[in-house]
Amino acid sequence: MSPGPDFAALKKDFPILATERHGKPLVFLDSAASSQRPTQVLDAMDYSYNNAYANVHRGVYGLAEAATNAYESARLKVARFIGAPDSSEIIFTKNATESLNLVAASWGRANLGPSDAIVLTVMEHHANIVPWQMLQAEKGFEIRWIPLGDDGKLDLSNIDTLLDGAKLLSFATMSNVLGTINPVEQLVKAARKAGAVVCLDACQSVPHMPTNVADMDADFVAFSGHKMLGPSGIGVLWGRMELLEAMPPFLGGGGMISHVTTEGFMPDAVPSKFEAGTPPIVEAVGLGAAIDYLEAIGMENIRQHEIELTAYAQRTLKEKLGDAITIHGPSEPSERGGVLSIELQGVHAHDISQVLDSHGVAVRPGHHCAKPLMQELGVNATARASFYLYNDTSDVDALADALAEALSFFAI
Amino acid sequence: MSPGPDFAALKKDFPILATERHGKPLVFLDSAASSQRPTQVLDAMDYSYNNAYANVHRGVYGLAEAATNAYESARLKVARFIGAPDSSEIIFTKNATESLNLVAASWGRANLGPSDAIVLTVMEHHANIVPWQMLQAEKGFEIRWIPLGDDGKLDLSNIDTLLDGAKLLSFATMSNVLGTINPVEQLVKAARKAGAVVCLDACQSVPHMPTNVADMDADFVAFSGHKMLGPSGIGVLWGRMELLEAMPPFLGGGGMISHVTTEGFMPDAVPSKFEAGTPPIVEAVGLGAAIDYLEAIGMENIRQHEIELTAYAQRTLKEKLGDAITIHGPSEPSERGGVLSIELQGVHAHDISQVLDSHGVAVRPGHHCAKPLMQELGVNATARASFYLYNDTSDVDALADALAEALSFFAI
Amino acid sequence: MSDLEDLYREIILDHYRSPRNSGELEPPAHKAEGFNPLCGDEIVVYLLLGDDGTISDIKIGGQGCSISQSSASMMSAAVKGKTPEQARELMTSFKGLMSIAEKGEELAEPTPAEIRELGDLAALRGVVKFPTRIKCATLGWNTLDEALTAVAEGT
Amino acid sequence: MSDLEDLYREIILDHYRSPRNSGELEPPAHKAEGFNPLCGDEIVVYLLLGDDGTISDIKIGGQGCSISQSSASMMSAAVKGKTPEQARELMTSFKGLMSIAEKGEELAEPTPAEIRELGDLAALRGVVKFPTRIKCATLGWNTLDEALTAVAEGT
């Protein structure tokens, strides 16, 4: 379909995609929730466990050094992958949710008071809402919301008013429900003008397109390993060094101190300061291998592949299902990711997903952890189909066929 | 050596133990920092990734259900393994450090004020010190310390005075430096008498001996997967249901809410309330497989094996190194775990470990994240050798030989 | 019959398309709201007790999938005219059908008599094969349970 | 020569066993404390500047392994009588030997002239093969750096 890498050939790297459901080949369309992973990633982790595993940082014997090197190389890879100026600005967490909680609990608790305001958007994932609401209950600041506009995009007509006097703007680079790619440059500029710190929930964009945190000019960027071919159990927070250095620690424990007495403790330098306890050692190695895999294909190519697949899906689904289908989010494929939130007339999302499963097609029903957005959209659930590099037009065809079946099954 | 399972045969389940260092077979004696893991655990995780992986809880398609079942079965296994009355009391975290921070940030922040006191011991790991010091800086309560007595044991002569009016007693069931097994029953009874909540850092005991949280009559119990043959990236907090239900959430995000609007959120029930974001899905499966492996051998047998190995090590090291060696901690093997903190006359722990490594023997030098204890002992580092089920007398012999070499290398 | 057809029996689809007792009741009727945190389904139960202590009126609001909607619809039909105790007994039978044991109770398959009592609701037994859907099927019941508690506590 | 012997050269063991400039200095001498968070090693540097602006006296306290102790001992001997600038130049050469580049600088192997200047310290080059030990070798230097900064800021 696209020039460059042979996307059709990639499927064989993902053993799970060769499995069956109810005697039908698995059509996996839920990568926005969590991706699958290639053999290369599992092999790298097994290699680590079987040849170079020990706890990191605190050992001088060879195995501990090898494990530490593997863990720190993963940090270097992540830094390079997202264009971080300094690899010490990469903090490994357990998931993007923890990354965002870290920003709220450490930066937020130190910087937000009752007379302050922060700005979020109504299309945020709960991970970028609830940590702020929890802190709000403690500190009493105001939360302002950028509303939804047309075609699944944000309404930025009042952005300067909303940002006026705000200390923080935190938003998703790409909506996990609508696929909308938010205008990072415009938003960051507006935030800078207002003097606000900028936090990006980049969970849905980092896996799917080139990322350069320096170019984006953000202060914090959060994402998860499991959505980008990496293992479960690891997330990333990138932060600007000056901010990270000024922030108090988040969790306390081993590895994050330089000294402890019964009287008190002195935190270690960044990033150790924010990595209390035994980190996700082998998960970092797996994430590093995932990055190697993604870079070999090329993030530009992946983005291009997904734009084409999204365009094909929009066309095919409309052709096959006509007015019975609603696909939320921007109509222009280049303005969105491969995340299609679908409504089917007279068929609840839960039931769509159930019927699709019986055809081997895996899509996710629900609010996708974005209830305020769902309320805005006036729906309580959508069936979400999301693409990744291993999906192709045959998957879209299977989706269209299965949706047609669901429609006829529930037709009155 | 012991009747029952054939411990000598277990080594073959651990591929890393068949690797070499500097042309010498690896003698891994650092399980107190992190254990190695058998093929069975890696196979279970690979199987999950390759056959039953999807994000948990929020999908209705088959793969998501299979992943959810696998994740929840792991919870059941953990509950059974530690004798938890209700599997909903098992919370999966990223490590024991997060588990203890959860208790401090959620229970502690809600329950401790300036006129309160909590009690810790001087032999705590930083993971059970720093979270309380961080909260102390915010809330201003008093921290009282149970001092060290003779033979590496706690001095409990003033325990009732120390606990008088205290709201919490938190302590390690087994010291990761001294190996001391603390008298849980006596301490919990004293705490109950004083009306204090009891939190146990069971990192070093759960992997090595039978655990029953109901019998221990504790309120919270924390431990890590990676020290008990499980993968990195997963920890456990068990808590008593009434307390967990009354506690505010810890991290906010997807999966821990029942409802969210722009105005606020309603937390979900326990344990979801405390599991924000995509959990360590496959890590839980790996931990479940580790528990299967441990149970097949039997925790009583493992404990017995380690008592015998510790006795053998105490004897052998003294014989070989005489007065040049100091082994910290209780002299009686049945009162301690297989954790030997060693000092060698005229040779710093760092150098011991370096020389031992050149003989293939992996031991950890340093303060073992227990600086207040080190200060108490008057040393700045020890070389720690720690045993697990895969160690045997040949490993102890290799340790003794390598220590003798280190002594002669540094002899004046 | 495939699992899917077993799940979506005709009677279920019928209740889904033409829900019984759909609507709202004004106070003094009691109201309880239930959420399925996994999928966003919402059920609102409005409950009015008559002078004889039986459920004199019940209405169901909210939105959800065929399973949660039909189950709530069937439930409303089944409990109308019953006392709170009878309604709760029915709930226990229904949860038995869903393989859910109440805390501290043994899991008990409903007896043939109980199944007869369940009527249309018995058609939901195919749900058992789809564990995540069990929450859909029981959402209405759990919400009814809350409404009954609210009535008893006079809140 | 094995890696281990390359690491623990005789001259290193000599400085470890008989550390130079061991002890304390009273104020007005400046004092800085350094910790290696990984292993617990501690170095205390006491520093006195003469009227000519050179390091007129230096003493080393603390405890640690052969590498951190010998490195600090060698350092104390090497910087005594030097100006703060000269001491810092030496530090840069030493860090070059340890393959550590200062922020923003290219990693530069020390020149033969610089190595001559380093004297006994050059014996520590075997440490490079043991990355975790590099922190031991540089602990004294980093602490000296702090002491020099304290002097400059008059704190």
Ligand SMILES: Cc1ncc(COP(=O)(O)O)c(C=O)c1O
């Ligand atoms: C936009 C967005 N933010 C945050 C998250 C939370 O990520 P995780 O569950 O890995 O913490 C997700 C994924 O669920 C997401 O799509």
Ligand SMILES: Cc1ncc(COP(=O)(O)O)c(C=O)c1O
């Ligand atoms: C007694 C004790 N408590 C807490 C911890 C912290 O465990 P983790 O690093 O897995 O969070 C450890 C292990 O390092 C330990 O030995």
